[in-house]
Amino acid sequence: SLPERLRAQILAEARAAVPCECCGLVLGYRRDDVAMVTALHPARNLAADANRFQIDPADHFAALRASREAGLSVIGCYHSHPGGVARPSAHDREGAGEENFFWLIATPEGALAAFVYLRGVMTGADLVTSSS
Numbered sequence: 001s002l003p004e005r006l007r008a009q010i011l012a013e014a015r016a017a018v019p020c021e022c023c024g025l026v027l028g029y030r031r032d033d034v035a036m037v038t039a040l041h042p043a044r045n046l047a048a049d050a051n052r053f054q055i056d057p058a059d060h061f062a063a064l065r066a067s068r069e070a071g072l073s074v075i076g077c078y079h080s081h082p083g084g085v086a087r088p089s090a091h092d093r094e095g096a097g098e099e100n101f102f103w104l105i106a107t108p109e110g111a112l113a114a115f116v117y118l119r120g121v122m123t124g125a126d127l128v129t130s131s132s
Contacts, residue, residue, distance in 0.1 A: 002037045002104075007112060009040055014080035014106040021045055023053035025063040026076035026102060035075050035102055041066060045079075052091060053079040076102025076116075086113035088122050096122050 043059035
């Protein structure tokens with residue numbers, strides 16, 4: 001479940017980062033089969049290629065600290081595809097590896113899709129937005 005305000009934040013970051021990819025980490029918790037997103041932690045993109053993302057390790061550690069302090073977990077990441085579609089690229093699939101980790105992929109045009117890495121495969125997940 002993704003609150004509309006956080007969806008809007010990801011899309012705004014995607015637009016602001018053009019021609020590069022934006023990136024960040026997703027904080028929240030899981031309840032049964034539902035991942036609840038409660039906060040985003042924007043990160044600096046260290047990738048030299050405009051069509052890639054590499055989360056700054058300092059930002060990753062800051063997100064881990066923030067999630068721990070709030071009683072949450074880092075449950076995923078988000079990034080944008082400024083010239084592409086909201087689907088994992090071959091590079092995204094190669095970089096995935098953390099089991100049950102969510103990937104939110106946005107385009108500056110307003111598309112946002114969710115994927116989860118399970119048992120070695122990144123598959124689409126239902127993305128539900130809520131008004132809270």
